[in-house]
Amino acid sequence: MSCAHDMGGMEGFGPVQPEADEPWFHEKWEGRVLAMQRAMGFTGVWTIDASRAAIETLPPEIYRAASYYEKWQLGLEKCLIDHDLVGADEIAAGHSLRPGQKLERKLMAADIATRLKRGAYDRPAQTPARFAPGARVRAKTIDPPTHTRLPRYARGHAGVIEAIRGCHVFPDTAALGQGEHPHWLYTVVFDGRELWGVAADPKLKVSIEAWEPYLEPA
Amino acid sequence: MRVRALETILTEKGYVDPAALDRIVEAHETRIGPRNGARVVAKAWADSGFKRRLLEDATAAVNALGYVSPVGAHLIAVENTPERHNMVVCTLCSCYPWEVLGLPPVWYKSAPYRSRSVIDPRGVLKDFGVTLPLQTEIRVWDSTAETRFMVLPMRPAGTEGWDEQKLADLVTRDSMIGTGLPKPPGDSAR
Numbered sequence: 001m002s003c004a005h006d007m008g009g010m011e012g013f014g015p016v017q018p019e020a021d022e023p024w025f026h027e028k029w030e031g032r033v034l035a036m037q038r039a040m041g042f043t044g045v046w047t048i049d050a051s052r053a054a055i056e057t058l059p060p061e062i063y064r065a066a067s068y069y070e071k072w073q074l075g076l077e078k079c080l081i082d083h084d085l086v087g088a089d090e091i092a093a094g095h096s097l098r099p100g101q102k103l104e105r106k107l108m109a110a111d112i113a114t115r116l117k118r119g120a121y122d123r124p125a126q127t128p129a130r131f132a133p134g135a136r137v138r139a140k141t142i143d144p145p146t147h148t149r150l151p152r153y154a155r156g157h158a159g160v161i162e163a164i165r166g167c168h169v170f171p172d173t174a175a176l177g178q179g180e181h182p183h184w185l186y187t188v189v190f191d192g193r194e195l196w197g198v199a200a201d202p203k204l205k206v207s208i209e210a211w212e213p214y215l216e217p218a
Numbered sequence: 219m220r221v222r223a224l225e226t227i228l229t230e231k232g233y234v235d236p237a238a239l240d241r242i243v244e245a246h247e248t249r250i251g252p253r254n255g256a257r258v259v260a261k262a263w264a265d266s267g268f269k270r271r272l273l274e275d276a277t278a279a280v281n282a283l284g285y286v287s288p289v290g291a292h293l294i295a296v297e298n299t300p301e302r303h304n305m306v307v308c309t310l311c312s313c314y315p316w317e318v319l320g321l322p323p324v325w326y327k328s329a330p331y332r333s334r335s336v337i338d339p340r341g342v343l344k345d346f347g348v349t350l351p352l353q354t355e356i357r358v359w360d361s362t363a364e365t366r367f368m369v370l371p372m373r374p375a376g377t378e379g380w381d382e383q384k385l386a387d388l389v390t391r392d393s394m395i396g397t398g399l400p401k402p403p404g405d406s407a408r
Contacts, residue, residue, distance in 0.1 A: 008309030035239035094223035100231025118290025209363035
């Protein structure tokens, strides 16, 4: 899906503005949103890709205007409603109106030191990798109507397989709750001029991490 | 208000443990930060065997250290050389190696950085006050999967014989994202 989040190569946003001595959180509530997001992620009701998709599909004007943790809050509310864990009426009311669902996992304070670790996303391969390092490939010209991790700027362009990263959970299906369907994941390097034309920096190379279904031989 | 209300709902429904939320915030404010990454970089500068292992499999190499908090799978270290400078971005969201660098700064998650890094990285570097020779290749890593990248910057000249702790003081967060360089040796007290 080519929503407002897919920003690579867009113009007009102005300079990057680093902040000296930036605090971890600018407001206390930001930390609470992060913690809720992580605690709910731990329950395993939805995947990390589903939580990304929820944020990406916010209306573009909200996506652009909202701060980072505001988007996380809105995305979290959406996931909770979509998975019938919380009702829109309860969010409007500001408190629970019905008992909660039974969840398989709940993150407890005592678990934080050991269980708040990123999971692994590689899975046993069912088929050999289609492409070898050094192979020329093209990112397909596709525009799936749902979540994808193939950025718009790479679509239709030719690059080279630099590395094989293993067989990884496929975000396009995982985001929809349709299963992991692991596929081979590659680092694909593109020449700057291939992506942006002859005026591009001749010494620029850009790589993406691309799953096999995103690629075709070039 | 809206955040507090959601926390109330999730707590009432039994989905979250408020004490666990406290601990998550605390962990991100204290244990998980760029000091972890700086120790890894300093170790790689001082120990060529470790550097080789780090570039082969950063997750395994970092976890074998024992003194840096454990990292999850798929961490990849990419090495800066005189010929090549690496920069890390996530154009689609905010993927970032939290475990070695902490939470990403606001600019990393901002539209200007996410949009421009892949098309005009030298312009972005200028925003950070960094200028590299035109003949240096700039390699931008767009973190579009669950692989996470950290940059292994070049060891500053004039640090021969320094121990790891002293070296670690030169390693900035931005030098491990690729938008900065390590501090020169004279600056370590800053």
